[in-house]
Amino acid sequence: MKLSPKEKSIAFSVLLYIVAAIIAFLIWKFADWTSIGRNFFDIEVMKDMFPKVITVGAKNTIIYTALSFALGLFFALVLAMMRLSKNFAFRTFAVVYIELFRGLPALITLIFVGFGIPIAFGWSIPGGVLGAGSLGLALVAGAYMAETIRAGIEAVPKGQAEAARSIGMSRFQTMVTIILPQAFRIIIPPLTNELVLLIKDTSLFFILGSTPMSKELTKFSRDFMSFERNPTPLTVAAIMYLLITLPLTFLVRRLEKSAAKAK
Secondary structure, three states, X not given: OOOOHHHHHHHXXXXXXXXXHHHHHHHHHHOOHHHHHHHHOOHHHHHHHOOHHHHHHHHHHHHHHHHHHHHHHHHHHHHHHHHHOOOXXXXXXXXXXXXXXXXXXXXXXXXXXXXXXXXXXXXXXXXXXXXXXXXXXXXXXXXXXXXXXHHHHHHOOHHHXXXXXXXXXXXXXXXXXXXHHHHHHHHHHHHHHHXXXXXXXXXXXXXXXXXXXOOOHHHHXXXXXXXXXXXXXXXXXXXHHHHHHHHHHHHHHHHHHHHHHHO
């Protein structure tokens, strides 16, 4: 008997639930819960981490993310404008930049900004870890967000720009007051996704070194794990990351649903 596409989807979902239930049962039955609790959920170790895991680790992660995102968004906006420009030199520069920084690992960019530039030119990026790390991530994020912004601008009906120009608005006025506001409404979900990625990418800041008060969540938890000789700090860091990122991913889903309904 041939199943309809809907019946196949239901059967596949049921199969997934069965497999998940079997895996959950096997984990519950055979896992060494005493060892897991002692090594990953040690309450005393967790207590020792507070409040610094919030006032230092989480705070720095949020600060690094916010600055990286703000700088990256600025770079992205400039690059998107250059990418759409009729000037060949501007378009070429934007394409080369975007392809370069989308092709390089973020870690390489951070090392280049944090160590390559000081070695080559004898001066460091102002702001220490905050300045060098945020600039490094912003260079990478800007390349990705530039393509997102460009796609958003191109998704706005061309008639919008033509109507604005027909009533005497300049190209700049049209872009700022008509095109960009509509484009940003379209691209808010992917930009929010980029923000979530940046939150996790701040864990790469460890490569630039740190002081006791400049550690982000991953560095803070790794150092605490080495001191306690217990992996519980990694569990705490994972929970803190989830507390920061899950509301954002929920927001992305809501925005995507709203955008779909608007269509």
